[in-house]
Amino acid sequence: MATVEELQKRIQRLEDIKQIERLQRIYGYYRDYEEWDKVVDLFSDNAESVEVADHGVYKGKEGIRRYFIDLIKGGKDAKPRIGYMSIAMQIQGVVTVDPDGVNAKGRWYGFLAEARPTLSLHEGELRQLWAHGIYENEYVKENGKWLFKKLHFFLNFRTPYEDGWLKTPVVGHNGPSTEVPPDAPPTSFFPYPSGVHLPVHFKHPITGK
Amino acid sequence: MNVEELEKQVQLQEDIQEIEHLQRKYGYYFDNNMWAEIVDLFSDNAESVEIVDHGVFYGKKGVRRIYWDMFSGGGQPRQSPPWMQFIVMQIGGVVDISPDGTRANGRWQTWLCEAKPYGAYPRQEWLHGYYENKYVKEDGKWRFSLLHWNNTFCTPFEEGWLKMPLMGWMPLPDAEAPPTAFHPYPYFIYNVPYHYKHPITGE
Amino acid sequence: MNLEELEKQLTRLEDIQEIENLQKMYGYYFDNAMYQKVIDLFSENTESVEVTDHGVFRGKEGVNRMYAGMVGMPRPGWMFFEVMQSQGVIDIAPDGKTARGRWYTPSFECRPFGGTKKQTWQFGVYDNEYIKENGKWYFKKLHWNLTYWTSFERGFLKVPKLSDTPFPHADAPATAYHPYPSGYHVPYPFKHPVTGK
Numbered sequence: 001m002a003t004v005e006e007l008q009k010r011i012q013r014l015e016d017i018k019q020i021e022r023l024q025r026i027y028g029y030y031r032d033y034e035e036w037d038k039v040v041d042l043f044s045d046n047a048e049s050v051e052v053a054d055h056g057v058y059k060g061k062e063g064i065r066r067y068f069i070d071l072i073k074g075g076k077d078a079k080p081r082i083g084y085m086s087i088a089m090q091i092q093g094v095v096t097v098d099p100d101g102v103n104a105k106g107r108w109y110g111f112l113a114e115a116r117p118t119l120s121l122h123e124g125e126l127r128q129l130w131a132h133g134i135y136e137n138e139y140v141k142e143n144g145k146w147l148f149k150k151l152h153f154f155l156n157f158r159t160p161y162e163d164g165w166l167k168t169p170v171v172g173h174n175g176p177s178t179e180v181p182p183d184a185p186p187t188s189f190f191p192y193p194s195g196v197h198l199p200v201h202f203k204h205p206i207t208g209k
Numbered sequence: 210m211n212v213e214e215l216e217k218q219v220q221l222q223e224d225i226q227e228i229e230h231l232q233r234k235y236g237y238y239f240d241n242n243m244w245a246e247i248v249d250l251f252s253d254n255a256e257s258v259e260i261v262d263h264g265v266f267y268g269k270k271g272v273r274r275i276y277w278d279m280f281s282g283g284g285q286p287r288q289s290p291p292w293m294q295f296i297v298m299q300i301g302g303v304v305d306i307s308p309d310g311t312r313a314n315g316r317w318q319t320w321l322c323e324a325k326p327y328g329a330y331p332r333q334e335w336l337h338g339y340y341e342n343k344y345v346k347e348d349g350k351w352r353f354s355l356l357h358w359n360n361t362f363c364t365p366f367e368e369g370w371l372k373m374p375l376m377g378w379m380p381l382p383d384a385e386a387p388p389t390a391f392h393p394y395p396y397f398i399y400n401v402p403y404h405y406k407h408p409i410t411g412e
Numbered sequence: 413m414n415l416e417e418l419e420k421q422l423t424r425l426e427d428i429q430e431i432e433n434l435q436k437m438y439g440y441y442f443d444n445a446m447y448q449k450v451i452d453l454f455s456e457n458t459e460s461v462e463v464t465d466h467g468v469f470r471g472k473e474g475v476n477r478m479y480a481g482m483v484g485m486p487r488p489g490w491m492f493f494e495v496m497q498s499q500g501v502i503d504i505a506p507d508g509k510t511a512r513g514r515w516y517t518p519s520f521e522c523r524p525f526g527g528t529k530k531q532t533w534q535f536g537v538y539d540n541e542y543i544k545e546n547g548k549w550y551f552k553k554l555h556w557n558l559t560y561w562t563s564f565e566r567g568f569l570k571v572p573k574l575s576d577t578p579f580p581h582a583d584a585p586a587t588a589y590h591p592y593p594s595g596y597h598v599p600y601p602f603k604h605p606v607t608g609k
Binding site for chain 2: 001002003004007010011014017091092093094095107109111130132156157164165166167192193194195197198199200202204205206207
């Protein structure tokens with residue numbers, strides 16, 4: 001029979017997984033309503049980086065702020081564009097908490113329905129798109145709360161609604177911004193149909209490999 | 210509540226968590242063509258695998274036949290072209306554990322984006338399907354005991370499920386039995402049976 | 413931590429799991445036209461049901477009226493709904509008796525529209541309330557906000573909604589019907605996980 005200490009540890013682990021799932025899903029909800037300040041506040045002050053599609057790597061909490069506020073939002077006073085929509089559904093989370101209970105990893109699918117420009121991040125007519133990609137993220141627990149340490153979204157496809165991934169796998173991939181440049185070039189932009197699969201972070205539940 | 214009762218409940222929550230993860234990992238392995246890893250998610254006493262109308266494959270032997278021999282070409286280096294892709298998004302699982310904590314059932318929805326050859330042509334498709342799966346706990350770990358994926362529709366991206374609900378039939382030649390339940394939209398008003406009772410009425 | 417505190421913590425985890433299940437089962441029953449089973453998921457003390465612009469239906473009696481027209485009605489084989497319940501974020505009140513949940517529902521559908529059969533994509537956001545009675549969780553208030561309802565052929569940018577769909581027998585008109593591209597934000601039931609605001 002387990003001791004109270006052991007039970008406490010086990011409950012804590014269950015709690016951690018639920019908290020991280022919650023963190024990731026709330027990230028999705030804030031992101032979809034373009035609440036970029038709230039998104040930045042989900043990251044640790046010691047966050048490592050954010051890398052999305054072919055935008056490049058933005059390092060540290062400062063880089064993360066630059067990415068979400070200066071680049072994605074378009075500046076801290078920028079107003080949302082009428083008709084813009086980007087819903088990134090956060091699906092199929094597998095969260096692995098380290099034995100120390102302080103670090104964790106999570107793999108998620110992002111499936112997107114978007115109405116946005118593809119000429120650049122902010123310019124051009126709105127187009128309707130379907131997109132899919134994979135998150136392999138890292139989380140850290142500080143003062144009893146889980147936060148993002150690293151967010152990495154590996155783009156699979158971003159296709160016009162009218163075409164489909166087979167016909168037009170990627171649109172709107174304009175590379176790193178020159179106005180709000182990243183700290184490092186993209187490390188893994190291999191969209192469909194490259195055949196490149198983003199490796200899973202988790203060990204096999206049975207074989208342990 | 211005493212420690213023993215508390216432990217039982219902690220165990221139940223852990224079991225549900227582990228099975229949700231098992232199912233989701235299956236999805237990630239499938240999409241990444243990691244067929245050996247999938248075979249290893251099944252119990253050595255696995256009952257069967259039934260996917261769409263491929264037919265029924267019995268036992269661990271059957272699991273190996275469908276995932277390793279057929280989908281993986283016997284473990285050869287990847288033969289399928291890079292544009293061939295399966296994304297099977299695992300959504301909304303309801304997991305129920307048996308009172309003795311050794312068996313479980315799970316119902317999931319799946320939303321799929323596929324690109325695969327059909328006839329001579331590469332085609333892109335939307336699919337939807339339900340899982341009603343069974344799991345078993347052996348040596349403290351949960352594994353698949355029975356996998357059953359029911360296809361709702363498999364439609365070309367260009368057409369849609371109303372115009373063309375099913376692109377074609379795909380029975381696999383080496384299946385041991387024909388499919389037990391292949392009722393895609395809209396040919397039958399078929400509801401994939403639930404494993405669980407109604408949470409309120411208990412029916 | 414003592415046993416009592418552990419028990420409390422565990423109960424909260426179990427509550428979240430059970431509510432997630434309740435919501436997903438709602439989805440599965442709804443998709444399979446098992447409307448009586450859907451009605452049975454609601455508390456006898458239900459506040460209301462509000463789905464897109466159908467209007468507000470009050471009380472358990474309102475739940476019956478809202479879904480009753482559909483109970484036992486045979487559905488033609490070509491008509492279907494796959495409303496996928498995803499991305500649930502559940503908040504349990506400190507007293508452990510009520511809860512709120514936010515969900516996304518991407519959907520595939522095929523239903524009658526005008527005189528024709530139409531294949532449609534739909535997307536919506538749930539802002540729901542749940543209540544624990546006799547140790548079980550029930551729906552207390554269901555509110556489904558429509559984001560888009562578009563034809564497969566056109567897409568959400570070209571046709572964000574096919575039409576309005578008010579139900580004449582509602583108790584009150586819809587309180588919040590603001591589909592895309594209104595820019596409406598369905599209020600969050602949760603506080604920011606880090607700043608607490």
